[in-house]
Amino acid sequence: MRKPSDALIVALDGTLDEALEWADACRGIAGWVKIGMTLFYAEGPLIIKPFLDRGFKVFLDLKLYDIPHQVEGAAYALSKLGVDMFTIHASGGMEMMRAARRGALRAAETLEKPMPTILGVTVLTSMDDEVLAQTGVTCTAQERVVTLTDLGWPIIEGIVCSPLEIKTVRKTVPADVKIVTPGVRPTWASTDDQARVMTPYEAISDGADYLVVGRPITANRNPKNAAQEVLSEITQALENKRK
């Protein structure tokens, strides 16, 4: 069975000091940390190393979107930092996704390590049908997710989607395409501002490969215990799937 800790990504949405404190609390429990654009743009590329040094895999969530030439350069630069996974917008099109792959592959060859997993963001969970229509997209958000998933999976390694889309995406992509899901809430945690939530157990059972969990762990009085509880649910779900 896959190691359950490899399925848990802790979102470090805070200051650098907080992020390091949370990471230390989750050492040995979560295999991954997620660094988003707020922390990255505040601290710069050097932010990655302390987490790699602590033994975490790093998911850098910058959601690249630009002309292919720029995205290739950005993918090369951030892959050279040693990150293990990063995001691009699938709506940037096939050529942009191919360019990201070229950049990441070139960096991996330079570093002599495996290429990072590239994830496609389909529709931001903050966008509903109405917001999509404002941008000229006339299909539903759900249809858009399927279109962009179809476009993305032959080129990149994974898809980010909300818990409620896991089953749809799982049906659309082959089994080796990774599904990464935020909006995960154990029953004992507040839903915060997440509207479409699922428990860790449900999300893994529905077919997610990785769960991004932030505040249920980082805003808990005891982040270590909270991470441990999330991990127990993941372990149970993975064991159940093997039966």
Ligand code: C5P
């Ligand atoms: O604290 P919480 O568990 O809600 O954090 C979830 C993380 O996943 C945040 O870093 C958030 O930016 C990210 N995310 C999300 N919804 C998406 C994409 C990313 O909540 N659609």
